[in-house]
Amino acid sequence: MEESKRNLLDEEAKASLDIWRYVFGFADIAAAKCAIDLKIPEAIENHPSQPVTLAELSGAVSASPSHLHRIMRFLVHQGVFKEVPTKDGLATGYTNTPLSRRMMITKCDGKSLAPFVLFETSPQLLAPWLRLSSVVSSPANGSHPPPFDTVHGKDLWALAEDNPCFNDVINEAMACHTRLVVPRVAAACHDLFEGVATVVDVGGCTGEILAILVKEFPWIKGFNFDLPHVIEVAQVLDGVENVGGDMFDSVPKCDTVFIKERVRILSSVDAKDTLNWAVHRHIFYQEDPDLICTGSSMPTETWYFTLLILESLIW
Numbered sequence: 001m002e003e004s005k006r007n008l009l010d011e012e013a014k015a016s017l018d019i020w021r022y023v024f025g026f027a028d029i030a031a032a033k034c035a036i037d038l039k040i041p042e043a044i045e046n047h048p049s050q051p052v053t054l055a056e057l058s059g060a061v062s063a064s065p066s067h068l069h070r071i072m073r074f075l076v077h078q079g080v081f082k083e084v085p086t087k088d089g090l091a092t093g094y095t096n097t098p099l100s101r102r103m104m105i106t107k108c109d110g111k112s113l114a115p116f117v118l119f120e121t122s123p124q125l126l127a128p129w130l131r132l133s134s135v136v137s138s139p140a141n142g143s144h145p146p147p148f149d150t151v152h153g154k155d156l157w158a159l160a161e162d163n164p165c166f167n168d169v170i171n172e173a174m175a176c177h178t179r180l181v182v183p184r185v186a187a188a189c190h191d192l193f194e195g196v197a198t199v200v201d202v203g204g205c206t207g208e209i210l211a212i213l214v215k216e217f218p219w220i221k222g223f224n225f226d227l228p229h230v231i232e233v234a235q236v237l238d239g240v241e242n243v244g245g246d247m248f249d250s251v252p253k254c255d256t257v258f259i260k261e262r263v264r265i266l267s268s269v270d271a272k273d274t275l276n277w278a279v280h281r282h283i284f285y286q287e288d289p290d291l292i293c294t295g296s297s298m299p300t301e302t303w304y305f306t307l308l309i310l311e312s313l314i315w
Contacts, residue, residue, distance in 0.1 A: 031074050032103060033121045036114045038063060040072075041100045042107075044081070051084050051093025075100075110179040119173035124159065124166055127151045128314045147314055161229040171206050171233065178208040178260065186216045193217045198254040200225050202247055207235040209258060214239040223252045 035041065043060040044052050054072070058065040072094060076083045080103070082095045101107070105114040119125060128147035138144035152159050160167040186193075193199075193213070200223040201209045210222035214237065221241075224234055228244035236242075243252050251257070 027074065028078065029117075029121050031071055031078070032080065032117055034071055035075060035080065035100070036103050036105050036117055039105060040081075041096055041104045044094055044096050045101070045104070051082075051086060051095045053086065053091055053093045057094060108176070108179060110183055113176055113180070115169070115172035115176040119169050122166065122169055124148075124152065124163075125314075132314070157227060161227070167229065167233070171230070174205045175208040178205075178212070181260065182209050182212045183216075186212060193220065193256075196220055196256050198223065199256045199258055200243075200252045200254040201258045201260075202251060203259065204234075205230055206233065207237055207240055207242065209260060210240045211235060211237050213258075223254060225252055 038061045040057070040061055043057060044050075047056060047060060049056070052060070054065055054069055057063075057072070058068045061068070072081060072083070075081050076094070080097065080100050082097055083092050084095060085091070086093050102112050103114045103117065104112045105118070107114075125148075128151050131147035131150055134150065135144065135147055146155075149155050154162075156170075160170050193216075196217070197219070198221045199210065199213060201207075202225050204210060204224035204226050207222075207224040210224050214220055214222050218239070220239065222237075222239055224231070224237075224240055224242045225245060225247070226234070227246065231242045231244040234242045245251075
């Protein structure tokens with residue numbers, strides 16, 4: 001009985017602390033976005049002396065020392081940066097970590113996901129999360145639109161078409177994810193592209209995927225296929241033709257079709273069925289092209305997998 005009471009008291013004590021994680025749960029992403037916006041990781045990385053003191057850092061990023069100290073204290077606690085003694089031992093300064101280097105917005109090394117952080121923390125993406133209850137409470141067999149459509153009156157791609165700045169945010173996020181994934185595919189699956197003459201990247205965005213593939217396999221002719229407003233800002237690349245259109249109408253004919261994260265294109269069950277139909281009708285109906293799909297494979301019990309399943313309700 002006494003042990004049971006102690007366990008109950010321990011649970012109550014833990015709960016009284018854990019609830020504050022939800023009260024201030026937004027602070028993690030807000031502080032990370034602040035660091036990216038101010039280019040704090042770059043300022044530390046490029047400073048001639050290490051570690052970088054608060055005074056030096058505040059001057060480099062043009063920030064209030066007292067305000068910046070609060071941000072850095074929080075991010076050090078979260079393990080984003082390290083705070084270590086200076087060489088003379090009279091003060092402390094900040095150094096980067098592998099995590100903070102992945103928040104460099106100016107770094108295109110295949111590791112930085114800073115553009116993806118800015119995409120997920122944009123007002124357009126954050127607002128639908130507050131409408132999650134509307135999806136959960138809607139009938140399972142109903143046609144309730146996802147929270148994103150409800151909040152903005154249109155889906156993600158239509159909003160991007162009407163908002164060039166938001167479209168740029170999406171394109172940068174997709175490009176940084178491509179730089180993370182596609183070089184690994186090209187290196188590990190070199191034989192997949194042997195003998196391939198033409199490749200169409202469905203939903204190719206700015207052409208980042210084909211830029212990597214054509215450089216690695218110069219004999220390939222690439223077709224970067226996406227919605228017209230996306231193709232308008234796509235890169236002009238040797239060996240790549242940018243083609244605007246709608247995958248539900250037609251897809252350029254080719255030897256091989258490349259699709260990255262296709263189940264993220266549409267989120268509802270009906271939409272996924274429609275997408276599968278479109279892929280079958282407009283891709284497989286061609287003269288037997290190969291299909292290469294990239295995606296994440298992970299245990300279904302992981303936190304990250306659970307988060308992705310939850311996010312699929314949003315848009």
